[in-house]
Amino acid sequence: MTAPSEPTDASAPSPGSPNGPGTLAWRNAVFAVFFISGLGLASWVARIPAVRDSLRLDTALVGVLIFGLSAGSVLGLVVAVRLLARFGAPRAMTISVATSSIGLVVVGAGATLLESAPVVFAGLAAVGLGMGSLDVMMNVEGAAAERAIRKTLMPLMHACFSLGTVVGALLGAAASALSVSVFWHLTAIAVLVFLIAVVAVRSIPELENTAETSAPGEPASTWRSRLRASLSVWADPGVLLIGAIVLGMTFAEGSANDWIALASVDGHGFSNTAGAIVFGVFVAAMTVGRVIGGPVIDRFGRVPVLRACAVIGVLGLLLFILAPNDFALYAGTVLWGVGASLGFPVGMSAAADDTRNSAARVSAVAMIGYFAFLVGPPVLGLLGQNWGILNALYLIVALMALAGLAAPAARERHRR
Template sequence: MTAAAAPEPSPREIAAGARATYTVFAALGLAGATWASRLPQIRARMDLDPVTLGLLLLMIAVGGVVVLPLAGTVVTRFGPRRTVNAVAVLVGVSLGAVALGYALWTPLVGAGLFLLGTATGFWDVAVTVHAAAVERRIGRSVMPRFFAAFSLGTVAGACLGALMTAWRVPVGPHIGGVAVGIALATPVAARNFLPDSVSRTAGPTRIKAPRRPAPWRDPRTPAIGLVALAFAAAEGAGSNWISLTVIDRHHTTAAVGTLAYAAFLAAVTLGRWLGPLIVDRLGRPGALRAAAAAAAIGVALFALGPAPAGPAGLVLWGTGAALGFPVALSAGADDPDRAAHRVGVITSIGYCGFAGGPPLIGFLADETALAPALLVVAVLMLGAATLAGAARPAPPVPHSPARTAHAVTPTPSASPGEHHAQQPACDRDQ
């Protein structure tokens, strides 16, 4: 049975929507990296030991975990565009609170980080749902490249932070200026998002399929969420602890530690930009297993190897950690009717990696040292590799006329070979 569909966007509108998605992802990355790049100064000013610092980092992740169960409902109700517009302002307010807290009243730093986690929880789901709609219309795996824009934003934020640190620019004005820019610029970019009605459809033709289990009751969705959790912990551990590990282990300056953090983020960006090639060749499960192996080897080299092996470890760790979250969310958004809710579930579970990873490493570091504590990342990567098969496209529902819930309908003149070429690459996973 063919249901009424929203008018299909033109190729120009799809291209504009893709550019807007890249921009919004980059702004989100810039927001997170801006405050993280000044973490050594925040640690020094607040005189934090590893356990206390881990608890401070917990605030941002807890803020995201608290709201993520509601994020799917909110994005479904208000649409990606309006959600992004609202939370961009909230992100600006939260970074402003961090800046004021550093300068005037340190408890405000924790409150600002909690608010930042709350805002980015909604932002993550909204922009990912829109990115999945664009990906379906492009007809191939591009989700990792959207996340590469996020990583590029983090690299820009880290490099800017290194410059601000080297130039001795105070933390407050640096973070506050970025906060204002994000709050003003993001809604301008989001004007080119695809219409909200388009984000909820799979393509030119919609065929109604039988009801599927609710996301929490579908075993595949929580399993994908656990994969996201492991990779989120790997990425979060690198973002939060690499600069401090370099400073403490090798007795370098804060600027050098921040540059090591920027190198890690550059590796993440490279891994995500090359991600579609890897996913197209290996399929989602194979790409996730290869990424997990690279991250595990990389963190071991960085934590235990001699100083010359550190850069190689950073590159392997970063490129390996890069693919997990975008591939998991792309798998969760296969079904456009339930994309917001499934992405919300997967992101909720994944954020537990951001929430639990940094404090866990902080507690372990208090007993041993920071570098050996990072090996928990290698253990998580082993678990992710065992669950990677859940990222395969779901099999067709019995008695469903066709898997058109996430396919691109060919033009009437297309040959069978052309029809196969138009299928999204992620649907050809083995």
């Protein structure tokens, strides 16, 4: 899953005409950053079963390890604005990618060379810190490039992230099949991700006021007014209902990222390689859902699409949990991925509909979404330890059903 940027009123200066080479290079650079973000995340996820085996951990302790990634990601969201303000987007992005790349190397070393769970936890915290801050930066740049080009590009940017997760999952499955150690696999990915970032950020322009801006309609916002605006939206029932949509869908997406490979191995008897392939199928379904989601929403509207996604996701999860054979498991994985694909981006769009206070609304909904990423892994780990990992997934079924019930809160303003 990717973090949203806070909408701003400032019109970012364009490095050229909407279709000029400078602007298109900027767009392509943002595409590349989204891609490597997904690649780095999926490379770790695909090797979770191998790390578990190497460290001889139970399910609950795997959840604790994954919590390190989630906690680092939340901290990254906090520091991203300061990094942007101090260093500018190109340098701040390079710092974030370098942090996550070092973290991947530490994870590999802790899993393979040192066989130390605390070292892996520390590495995952660094991975989360880098990726969390990069999440904010790439969405800020994506929104600015979209305004400069005057075309809707954010869905494709998020699809690039999903494409990166597909490639990462496939490379992880190949590394597992070829018995490549976690250390050498993650080290190679870390170097690749960093080199791509260094090349890509050269095409990202230095823009002013991309990091700290006031909410729409606020002329010169002070920290007190920003705090009041941020707190006031929590009393808005509409924001909380949109948050319920994002909570359910984000929990479904993040839980699959963290647990679907291990659930396939421990719950259905798959090999580690086959578990990585199942994860690849899930992220491929997510990618397809995001690529086709925009036109489908334009045709039918947010509410019917969100309800359909909730139904599809629930059916997919039940099929995955109860799968009597491999075909049913893969079919359930596809439905699970498609069902979870649009909840987060649609929730962000719905939160930004009210332009009077869109920044605070988007921030609040995003915080609810990241709460799912933060608490989901350890909660499922504890449930899985006591009742089995497949039975733990019924919690996701309930939350996706809740998201479907809350879908009317995301209705477009012109359709109300």
